[in-house]
Amino acid sequence: MKKALILSAFALALGAQAQTATPGTGTSATGGQSAPMAQPGAGTRNAETRKDDKIARGDRKFIENAAESGMFEVQAAQLAASKATDAQVKSFASMLVDHHTAANNELMQIANAKGVELPAAPPRGKRKDVEDLGKKNGAEFDKEFMREVGIKAHEKDIKLFEKASKDVKDAQLKAFVDKTLPTLREHLAQAQKLPQSGKNSAAMGAGKS
Structure with a gap:
């Protein structure tokens, strides 16, 4: 009899322990997903989106590349907006911050909808450039910023977006590319007009001859 009571108590204890080890699903607004959401790239979001994730590999790669470039340009432009000495360079940098931040936010929304994980920061090489x-x-x-960000980075962006305009398959992503590309071209055109870029001086000299 005593042995049966001991076994019964042991079974009850195991049952209580199992209940304690099972987390409740109603403890957070995210349905218990607060921990994975704090870590970008955790398996939770992937598991949710994998079933209907139909984005092509090339589209995914473009999103990742565009996000890295956009983050780099925002960081560099934020620096220039506060550190540049020429008023025109400051103004140009502030414009880049506004435009690229808006584009980055839109791209992030598309990435989330398509189940694409975006990098948390620009690549190490780009962070070193900043x-x-x-x-x-x-x-x-001023000259370094205009040459590297105003000219070179935007020339690279334009090539990336021009290729994407022809190649991307997702309609929402294609619309984003076609809307953003004219802005990138305008940024490059404005950069080329500033003497700090080293581009406009040659053109002016040619016009005088």
């Missing part, structure tokens, strides 16, 4: 830019001052800083 750090190196921050070490420069005065006119040297």
Whole structure:
């Protein structure tokens, strides 16, 4: 009899322990997903979207590349908006912050809808570029920013978006590309007009001859 009571008590204890180990699903607004959501790239979101994730591999790659480039340009432009000495460079940098931030936010919404995980920061090489830019001052800083971000980064962006305009398969992504591409071209055109870019001076010299 005593042995039966002991076994019964042991079984009850195991049952209570099992109930305690099972987390409740109503403890958070996200249905218990708060921990995975805090870590981008965790398996929870992937499991939810994998069933209807129909985005092509090329489209996914473009989203990732465009996001990395956009984040780099926002970081560099934020730096220039506060550090540039020339008023025109400051104004150009502020415009880039506004436009690229808006584009990045729209791209993030598309990525979330398609189940694409975006990088948390630009690639290490791009972060190093921003750090190196921050070490420069005065006119040297202005020229470096205009050459590397105003000209080179936008030339690269335009090629990326022009290719995507022809190749991407997702209709929502295609609409984003076609809407953003003219803005990138306008950024490049404005950058080329500023003497700090090193582009306009040659054109002006050619016009005078």
